[in-house]
Amino acid sequence: MDNGGNESILETYLYETNTLLEQLDSIVLAAEQADTFTENDVNEIFRIMHTIKGASAMMEYESLTTVAHRIEDMFFIVRERSMDVIPHAEHGLLFDMMFTAIDFFRGEVEKVQSGQPLSDDIGKLLEKINSLIAKIQGEAETAGAAGSAPSAQPAAAPVPGTEPGFPYGLRVFFDEGAGMENLRAFMLVTELRGICGEENFTFSPADVETDTSTTETIVTQGFVLFFRMAADRTGAIHVVSGSGSVRGYQTFDGPTAPAQEETKRTAPAAEAVRHAEQKSTVSAPKAAREEASPVKSAAAAPAPAQAGGAHPKESLISVNLSKLNQLMDVVGEIVITESMVTASPDLKGMKLDNFTKSARQLRKLTDELQDVSMSLRMVPVLGTFQKMQRIVRDMGKKLGKRARLTLVGEDTEVDKTIVDGIGDPLMHIVRNAMDHGIEETEEERIAAGKDPEGEIILSASHTGGEVIIQVKDDGRGVDYDRVLKKAVDAGLASPDAEYSSKEIINFLLMPGFSTNTEVTEFSGRGVGMDVVKKNVEEVGGAVVLTSEPGKGMTATLKIPLTMAILDGMEVSVGSSIFTIPINNIRQSFKMSGADIIHDAAHGEMVKVMNNFYSVIRVKDVYGLSTGCDEIEDGILMWVESGECTYCLFVDELMGEQQVVVKPLPNYINTFNIKQHGITGCTILGDGNISVILDVANLYSAIQ
Known part of the structure; x- marks a missing residue:
């Protein structure tokens, strides 16, 4: 078989195995909460193990095949005899063994993906499985099962009869x-x-x-x-x-x-x-x-x-993400080309009724094509959310804390790229909630008038072009005095300055900040919430932390639905054109020079809705040679991103446009240009390039 065929088989194996392991994890988590496996659970686990065993045998992954085969053996017995063959006291051992096996499978699959040799040390895991099988067989025999416990595979066929052929x-x-x-x-x-x-x-x-x-x-x-x-x-x-x-x-x-x-x-x-x-x-x-x-x-x-489809079945296929990315690129080029054709300067001033009608129909079709291609990339956050169940379960056992994870809005759909990007941030936040948030003992919670079992709520919801993901715990909340003292000791804060609670809690997002004095497997290394901020910003989002002492803490992630296509406002500054995401714009208005207030540092501010906001001139930020200097000649745009709110001064608004986001070339990224308020670019209908501004980073760059 050619190398391309082998790669295709490997991709299929990895995709199917990872999918099966996610299903298995969910089944075992739900079963542990119910303290038993249902008949459907047993059948499903048997099927999953059987599939992993067969696929791994085909790929010649011996360790995976062996472990899957033994678990299949065990659940074959359970399936034949029901869960009654397992003493209730042994259920905990069964659940722990299954979680250990799932971790083993995932570790081996990761080795396959990275090209590392598979593990030969499976003796301890097999010993756990065999021990459980022996107990189950003993229980089955005690219950009166004829002979020894059934094997996972039927006995070899008897010697063929004398009848010729294969009837x-x-x-x-x-x-x-x-x-x-x-x-x-x-x-x-x-x-x-x-x-x-x-x-x-x-x-x-x-x-x-x-x-x-x-x-x-x-x-x-x-x-x-x-x-x-x-x-x-x-x-x-x-x-x-x-x-x-x-x-x-x-x-x-x-x-x-x-x-x-x-x-x-x-x-x-x-x-x-x-x-x-x-x-x-x-x-x-x-x-x-x-x-x-x-x-x-x-x-x-x-x-x-x-009956002609009395039992309809939805047909699903798996598609490599790179192909979807390629589709989005092609659709983006079609959108740009359509704009170039309809906005061609050669057509200016010409009365072309038929062309205008056809162009309008073309725009309608390209919009539909865009919507369909974008919907192909949208996946529910359910898979990412369910992985957090395992983290809460494992940390609860190791830390000796009782806590449950409640999922809300897990069917909310987000771009596949962004779903992949928020997995690590959510893991860190959930770990932080379990380690720092939930109280150490049930007595401490009872004394505070709380349920002995802690609760972490993981929710997702749509708001316009954003997805709001929140991780809320009902733990002890943030100790502001302790955080401030730690920030001062780390040189992040001045001991003489006064800080608001919002400023103090944001120290948690600083690199290297940790309130743990001891290094554990979960925290104390100064790595955690700063990774959350960095990863969320990489997908164009923002993180907001809030807390009420004694009541708990909430981490809010504001994330764009997609990074491929966005609705933007085109603005001009001199001969340059910039694009500002519509989701970041609150209002646009004209003002005179008399409305501008100058602060002690010669900065400019303007009063809007009884609040004062800084004025940032795009011309000055990027050192442009042309553009308006007088406030009354241009226009102010009130923009916000997360906790960042200010006013941008530009020459004029050119209109709203749905734009295709193009990443910046790698050689430009080496200059750390994203930290100067530029997130990407787009190609306009006339072929010119418009820079897309990052509202949050633009403000940070000038501070």
């Missing part, structure tokens, strides 16, 4: 859009060889390992297996029903069974729906024990097929 058939259909169906079929074959013996079954298409052209046949007609003995087929059904990539299967008897095959070939989707419904209500072991008769299969197929 027992099994047709398998993979999930729609699963991809690489030939390799998925080969994975099934590899597993069946260890169960039935290679001489006891055959399959069609035959060359599924290396011939990618067999994929189309498998998609349209299914992957067909033929067995010498019925017991072999029963064992195969057990394997198939536990596979995560299989959406259904059919059985038939006879060497070729032409009548049954033809019926099933006309309605594979309908049969898959029937089996999907069966799998949701009947456990896989039962399906493995009871072979479906050809009469039942044939009769069940036509009805759903004629």
Whole structure:
């Protein structure tokens, strides 16, 4: 197989495994809170382990395969005997073991991604799993289970009879859009060889390992297996029903069974729906024990097929983010080109009714194209939020604190790039809330009139073009005196100056600041909240901290919905054109020189809504040679970003425009230009470049 094919297989493996591990983490977290696994949980965990085992075996990742196989063994027993085989006192050990296994899988997957060798030291983890399996088997035997506990895999097939041929058939259909169906079929074959013996079954298409052209046949007609003995087929059904990539299967008897095959070939989707419904209500072991008769299969197929989508299924595909980025680039170029055509100076003064009508339709279509391409990048914050559940759980156990994480608005959608960027900031904030916020003991909380169990609320909501993400705890809050003393000791604050509570709490966002005197695995190294501020600003957001002593602390992240396209106001300063994000603009107004107030440092201020705000002249900030100098000749724009509010002085407003954000070239970024209030640029309809201003950094640059 060529290198490109290998890379494609590896990408698919990593994506599917990471997705399965996230599902597994959520299942185990919910089960720990309920203190038991439901029947659906057990079936789902068995399926996940079975899929990871098979995929890892195909990739020859032995450590992953071994651990997944043993956990699959354990949950096979649980699935056969129910959770009653595990003593209630052992549930905690089971949950801890599953979390340890999840961490192991994630660590190994990260090694695969970074090209590092996989771990061979899996003895301790296997010892935990085997110990639990031994206890479960002992409990099952005590409960009266016949013989020894069942194995995770069926026994080898009996010696084939004297009947020639392979009269027992099994047709398998993979999930729609699963991809690489030939390799998925080969994975099934590899597993069946260890169960039935290679001489006891055959399959069609035959060359599924290396011939990618067999994929189309498998998609349209299914992957067909033929067995010498019925017991072999029963064992195969057990394997198939536990596979995560299989959406259904059919059985038939006879060497070729032409009548049954033809019926099933006309309605594979309908049969898959029937089996999907069966799998949701009947456990896989039962399906493995009871072979479906050809009469039942044939009769069940036509009805759903004629219903014409009575059971609609949403079709989903995974797309590499780089391709979405490329799509956004192309759409951006189309938008720019459309503006260049419609705003061409060659058309100035010409009366072109048909052209104007067509241009209006073109603008409508490009707007729709933009909206659709942007929506492809939007993903819910649920996945990132759920990862915080694990942090709260682990820290609670290690710190001896009881706390729960409440999620609000987890379906809120944000650009994929931004979702990836806020994972680390949220982790630091949640850790900070658990370590510093939630009180050390339940007695301390009870004495303060609080619930013995602490609560951290993680919420997300839309406000215009921004997403507001808040992490709020009901802990002890910020000790302002202690923070100020630490800031003075670190040289960040003057001992003689007076600071407001807002200024004091912002010291927490300073690099190297920590109130912990001891270094632990969670804090005390001076790394944390400053990373939050840096990472959030990198995605164009802002962080605001508020706290009420004794009541708790709230960290608010204001983050743009997307960084690819934004609504901006074009303004001119001399011959230069700048773009200011609409979300940062509160108001625009004209004023005379008499309205300007000069402070002691020769700075300019203006009174707006009974408050005084600094005036920043864009011409002076960037040293432009042309532009208005007199206040009455230009216009003031009242802008804000987070806690930063001031007035920008420009020549004139040129109008609102939806612009495509272009990143600055790398050689320009080496001059740290972002810290001077420039976040990117965009191409205007006439081909000129407009610099996009960062309102917060622009203000910081001149202070």
